[in-house]
Amino acid sequence: MVEHDWLSERFAEHQGRLRGVAHRILGSPGEAEDAVQEAWLRVSRADTGRVENPGGWLTTVVARVCLNMLEARRARREEAAGALPPEPAAPDASFHATGRADPEDEALLADSVGVALMVVLDTLTPAERLAFVLHDVFAVSFGEIGEIIDRSPAAARQLASRARRRVRGAAGATDAARSPKRDIVAAFLAASRGGDFEALLELLDPDAVAGDIRGADAVAAFFAGRAQAARLALVDGVPAAVWSHHGRPKAVFAFTIDEGKITRVTIDADPDRLRDLDIVFLRRPTPGG
Incomplete structure (x- = not known):
């Protein structure tokens, strides 16, 4: 009971930051709230006896939940794309694909740097997005990020660097758009x-x-x-x-x-x-x- 009270206090103490991490990674307040709730379910069942840095540990748990959500989101998009017809034999046939997208969705302009940034983030892989947000926004070390995404610190650094180059082009992309x-x-x-x-x-x-x-x-x-x-x-x-x-x-x-x-x-x-x-x-x- 004492351990659970301690954990509840630590979670409440860091909840604002955890929600911020999830929001920046996922880009959606609703999904961020879901991620934080899922993280609480996980940590409430975990053995906290060896936790020396509650804030870092809780951030890692939330980040892993977010990574799973990003990967699930990407899988859903690929399944939706699978509804399109098979690859055609010639380029002119490919332009006559039968899956009808919403014209309004595709014609609307990303009309601010903030929206352009989200558009760019949406093109990154889940690992790239997570590495960039955790390191550049929340100053999480590449060693910690590597553990979350099951990569080496060097690989995590490379993912964040690749994402950063794309994000830096967001303002320019908005001008072009x-x-x-x-x-x-x-x-x-x-x-x-x-x-x-x-x-x-x-x-x-x-x-x-x-x-x-x-x-x-x-x-x-x-x-x-x-x-x-x-x-x-x-x-x-x-x-x-x-x-x-x-x-x-x-x-x-x-x-x-x-x-x-x-x-x-x-x-x-x-x-x-x-x-x-x-x-x-x-x-x-x-x-x-």
């Missing part, structure tokens, strides 16, 4: 999804080219109704469209724009080139996130 080109690409995707031939014509230069297709009429006819699963994204910092399967980019659609009109749509489905691209999807944050 606000650009007129982003608006044109988003409008093109919306018109393509809706099969709005006239809207596509309005966006295209009369001499627009897409692969072997030439002329605005032919390009508009080709893309009308085809962009069901393409998503607005920043590709190497430039607004573009991306089609993914099982969470992996399979085709990138780059747009050349001159005086507000699309003059060329370039489709790249080469796996080697796609692997080296820095892709950040632009979408509405999930509720509570």
Whole structure:
């Protein structure tokens, strides 16, 4: 009973920090509260006789719960992506995927550095995200982080460094996301999804080219109704469209724009080139996130 009282007091003492850790890692107040509650269930059943640093120990428990939640979230997304059709034989077929995403979700702009940061964090692996947040925000050592993610301190340092490079680009990503080109690409995707031939014509230069297709009429006819699963994204910092399967980019659609009109749509489905691209999807944050 005395041990349980001691544990309750320590947990209450550190609960604010624990909730902050969970919120920063998960990006959702509701999920953060769930993580803290799950952590309490775990520690209340644990042997605390050898705990010398309650704050550090409780932070480790919460971080492990958060890691499990991030991995489960990632698995759910990959399962959802599995509902898309098999990888097509040609890039133009990939643009005609049948899984319909919410156009509003994909067209909304990440319009602040804070939202852009969450978008970038959402592209990291669970281990990268946890390493970055714990070290750069809460000053947890790489040795402790390595124990949480079952990696060496050097590996934890590398994960945090990789994440940090992505996060530093968040402000720049926001500027690119606000650009007129982003608006044109988003409008093109919306018109393509809706099969709005006239809207596509309005966006295209009369001499627009897409692969072997030439002329605005032919390009508009080709893309009308085809962009069901393409998503607005920043590709190497430039607004573009991306089609993914099982969470992996399979085709990138780059747009050349001159005086507000699309003059060329370039489709790249080469796996080697796609692997080296820095892709950040632009979408509405999930509720509570």
